Amino acid sequence: MWFRAALFSLSSVALALLAAFVAPYIPYDISTKIGSDAVDNILGILASSMLAVTTFSLTAMVSAFSAASGAITPRATQLLVEDSTAQNALSTFLGAFLFSIVGICALSTGIYGKSGRVILFVGTILVIAIIVVTLLRWIGHLSNFGRVGNTIDRVEKVATDAIERSGYTVAVTPQADMPIAGRHPVFAEKIGYITHIDLQALDEVACRLGCAIDVRVMPGAFVTTSREIAWLDRCDAESDAEIRGAFTFDHHRQFDHDPRLGLVVLSEIASRALSPAVNDPGTGIAVLGSGVRVMIALLDDGRPGDSGSGRVRLPDLSIGDLLDDLFRPIARDGAAIVEVAIKLQRSLAEIAAVAPMAHGLIAVRAADALARCEAAMASKADLESVRAAYRSHWTDTGAAQWHRKG
Structure with a gap:
């Protein structure tokens, strides 16, 4: 969320610095038609309105989160928090507010000059156009944001996307959980839910050791330090550390690969x-x-439940x-x-x-x-x-x- 707001702020600073270089190429008659009062008034209106719109949007998002948590399920709020349209809207409004504040400060210091005000005016018009488009999208998005039907669609999509990006096979009979005699077990170093497994990193370890690695857990599994997360034929401290590093742990389950x-x-x-x-x-x-x-x-x-080289095998x-x-x-x-x-x-x-x-x-x-x-x-x-x-x-x-x- 911070990225777009920071981008707007940096753009306003860049416009202030760019004015010194571009001002000599701007015709004098255009500079005289756009006075400092005109730009300053527009920026003042933009700053006050964007602060109100940002507060309203944040209130709407929090209300949607609370409604989803109480009426649907608390686990669904994670998807609402990660909604890209809501994040883009909030960061755009906040970034426009910061753009206005920086522009007003630059005008008050006289850094723009008569010709430089043209650049600020053009930048302000561009920001207004972005705000209008974002606001229209945000109003349309609010009609479904946090509703039960929309949340069901979100959960279905994220579950389908997890299937697309992961290597799963579905088995009627689960695999036996007993280790093969002589194979080296690798234990988890943390307690929590596995949220991601870096199969490429495991594949590199398997190719270097010249052996197969059998992954014993999948994203979504809760493990402790006594739980075996992988078996392999060879063992050394460095390889065990690399294998453990390929598993990402969190206190809560994540949708991305589960x-x-x-x-x-x-x-x-x-x-x-x-x-x-x-x-x-x-x-x-x-x-x-x-x-x-x-x-x-x-x-x-x-x-197929394996990696590119076939040396890393996943459970069904x-x-x-x-x-x-x-x-x-x-x-x-x-x-x-x-x-x-x-x-x-x-x-x-x-x-x-x-x-x-x-x-x-x-x-x-x-x-x-x-x-x-x-x-x-x-x-x-x-x-x-x-x-x-x-x-x-x-x-x-x-x-x-x-x-x-x-």
Whole structure:
């Protein structure tokens, strides 16, 4: 946010210095037409108005953050804080205010001269044009900023972007967590969430050592100093330090490389909407649609879990964990709402059509959702509608037999 404000301030100083060099080339008649009072009045109006607009914009942003934290989920406020349009608007208004202050100070010292005022006038007109465009964009952006639907779209996009920039494969059966005999473990040096793994740095270490490195954790995992983060065939203090340096830790999970966090936040938004205090099944249905798109993107676009040379291997994402991240909270909190329950059954069926290898795991989640509905629904008609949706997708699966036995 500070960059654009600093850019405006530096531009005003540069204009003041440029006036001394450009002033001799400006025609005298133009210099006399633009008096110091005209420029000074414009800058005074700009300074007072930009201070008010900056205060208003900051108030609107804080209100949106508070509303999102209370009505949607606190985890979603991170995306609002990082919104580029809001940051650009606030920094533009603040930078224009600083530009005006510097210009007024320069005029009062007489540094511009008669010809130099033309440069300041042209710069002021340019700043006004930028302000008008930014203000119009900001007004249009405020109509959706912090709203539930807009926040759901943001979470979906950031989860999809995390898939695009990361090397994931989705597995039905998670990899065994036991180390291979004779391999050297590398332990974490910090306690916190892993937010990023520098695969290129790990690849360079693996190529130099001439061995493979198996990464045992992924972004989003919480680790302690007793947790193994990698295994390799050779060991030395320098290589261990380089491997640890490739892992970035933080106190909180980040969206950039952690699509599971996107699924968790989507489920939190749905759970808040499905609570008795809010009672908004439409938001739960919208979340299910976004969650299906993210899940299908994971299943379709999963990258080979290794680096460029193939010496760095990443663990697989468990499709069971992904399903639980997204669907279990919605199945729990929406069990009594027929519209949400039917949409959940259809959503699971759509994912099963894309991932036939995980059909059994998905069917078990569908049966679990139906069992929750049978325990929570008071209306027999609603329950029969959910059962009909379940039978239309899962009657011939082993999950149906499991459900009847249960």
